Amino acid sequence: MMVCEYKPGLEGIPAAESSISFVDGQKGILEYRGIRIEELASKSTFLETAYLLIWNELPTKQQIAEFEEEVKMHRRIKYRIRDMMKSFPESGHPMDALQASAAALGLFYSRRDLHNPVYIRDAVVRLLATIPTMVAAFQLMRQGNDPVRPHDDLDYSANFLYMLNEKKPDPLAARIFDVCLILQAEHTMNASTFSARVTASTLTDPYAVVASAVGTLGGPLHGGANEEVIHMLEEIGSVSNVRPYIEDCIQRKAKIMGLGHRVYKVKDPRATILQDLAQQLFAKFGHDKYFDIAQEVERVAEEKLGHKGIYPNVDFYSGLVYRKMGIPTDLFTPIFAIARVAGWLAHWKEQLEENRIFRPTQVYNGRHEVSYTPIEQR
Numbered sequence: 001m002m003v004c005e006y007k008p009g010l011e012g013i014p015a016a017e018s019s020i021s022f023v024d025g026q027k028g029i030l031e032y033r034g035i036r037i038e039e040l041a042s043k044s045t046f047l048e049t050a051y052l053l054i055w056n057e058l059p060t061k062q063q064i065a066e067f068e069e070e071v072k073m074h075r076r077i078k079y080r081i082r083d084m085m086k087s088f089p090e091s092g093h094p095m096d097a098l099q100a101s102a103a104a105l106g107l108f109y110s111r112r113d114l115h116n117p118v119y120i121r122d123a124v125v126r127l128l129a130t131i132p133t134m135v136a137a138f139q140l141m142r143q144g145n146d147p148v149r150p151h152d153d154l155d156y157s158a159n160f161l162y163m164l165n166e167k168k169p170d171p172l173a174a175r176i177f178d179v180c181l182i183l184q185a186e187h188t189m190n191a192s193t194f195s196a197r198v199t200a201s202t203l204t205d206p207y208a209v210v211a212s213a214v215g216t217l218g219g220p221l222h223g224g225a226n227e228e229v230i231h232m233l234e235e236i237g238s239v240s241n242v243r244p245y246i247e248d249c250i251q252r253k254a255k256i257m258g259l260g261h262r263v264y265k266v267k268d269p270r271a272t273i274l275q276d277l278a279q280q281l282f283a284k285f286g287h288d289k290y291f292d293i294a295q296e297v298e299r300v301a302e303e304k305l306g307h308k309g310i311y312p313n314v315d316f317y318s319g320l321v322y323r324k325m326g327i328p329t330d331l332f333t334p335i336f337a338i339a340r341v342a343g344w345l346a347h348w349k350e351q352l353e354e355n356r357i358f359r360p361t362q363v364y365n366g367r368h369e370v371s372y373t374p375i376e377q378r
């Protein structure tokens with residue numbers, strides 16, 4: 001057996017062969033199934049992109065029409081799931097509510113038929129369709145309101161915004177939201193996708209796969225950073241406080257949220273698009289002073305940390321877009337999960353196509369031949 005050097009965080013170690021997405025971290029390039037992210041962001045929709053990621057081809061007119069219709073037909077959640085969510089503490093984090101709810105779906109669909117394309121398609125449709133409904137339902141129920149039913153006349157993103165606010169969204173806001181979902185849909189072997197693939201490799205059900213990935217996405221070093229960025233901008237409070245704040249972080253060796261990436265050593269191409277989307281929203285709905293603070297953080301961080309390849313990542317500007325849409329800060333990471341379900345499901349399907357259970361090794365650095373000490377002698 002080949003013996004490899006231990007790499008903390010498995011840096012640079014391939015964990016799978018995959019044709020789903022590609023990142024060039026030196027040039028700042030991201031492709032889904034070979035198509036540049038900029039092109040998808042300007043021309044595609046989230047559901048079309050999800051189809052591309054999962055089934056490896058852009059759908060024909062008929063294929064996308066059927067897929068959109070199927071997703072629309074499955075958007076409602078079971079009343080038993082809704083009742084279960086009602087009993088969650090209102091003070092709990094919506095990511096935890098989502099993880100529990102996604103796992104609970106598995107209780108209703110426990111039959112596993114992992115090599116049947118019909119089973120796979122049903123699970124894909126059900127998860128893509130119900131996860132946004134679950135996020136919106138928890139948001140309303142934690143405020144003491146009844147969840148809003150999906151609106152049959154609205155497409156995927158417009159319907160989510162409608163379920164959150166009980167009113168039809170502005171078309172520009174709905175399109176920008178949909179682009180945000182495209183941008184966050186997939187990103188090679190990130191931590192939550194790795195988690196999804198490890199879970200998938202045991203041949204468990206797709207609801208467990210998604211639930212484990214949701215749990216992994218929530219941490220502040222991964223998807224949870226989008227929420228932390230807003231807290232950081234609020235703490236900084238003004239453009240003039242940025243420089244001392246960043247200098248203090250560097251001096252304390254504290255991480256600046258929304259900056260840095262294991263793969264990108266230049267600005268994340270998704271951050272550039274999100275920055276532009278935020279500006280489009282401000283042009284229509286008014287400026288946000290936290291955007292000026294964020295831009296100054298980016299400038300000062302480039303000056304101080306650019307030599308280490310630390311630049312804004314996808315989590316840096318996304319929160320400013322969602323904030324302008326009036327979305328509460330603790331829903332930013334659940335929204336990331338709504339998008340990333342597409343990538344997780346694509347990896348679930350790819351893992352099943354050539355499965356071998358993940359079972360890496362470790363470098364044991366503990367003791368040997370230790371004798372048991374009776375409790376009286378400890």
Ligand SMILES: CC(=O)SCCNC(=O)CCNC(=O)[C@H](O)C(C)(C)COP(=O)(O)OP(=O)(O)OC[C@H]1O[C@@H](n2cnc3c(N)ncnc32)[C@H](O)[C@@H]1OP(=O)(O)O
Binds near residue numbers: 190254259261
């Ligand atoms: C969707 C996503 O998951 S995108 C990432 C979201 N996460 C964040 O924004 C949290 C902040 N960023 C980070 O914590 C990291 O950059 C990560 C987790 C994204 C990547 O971590 P790693 O690849 O393990 O990088 P690591 O933590 O080893 O950092 C390498 C060097 O850059 C520095 N560094 C990395 N990120 C940052 C940051 N955000 N602020 C300040 N310094 C940083 C480290 O201190 C370290 O410096 P050193 O070599 O002088 O000790």
Ligand SMILES: O=C([O-])CC(=O)C(=O)O
Binds near residue numbers: 188190191261263313
């Ligand atoms: O690739 C990563 O490690 C994190 C990331 O940007 C993502 O998951 O979108």
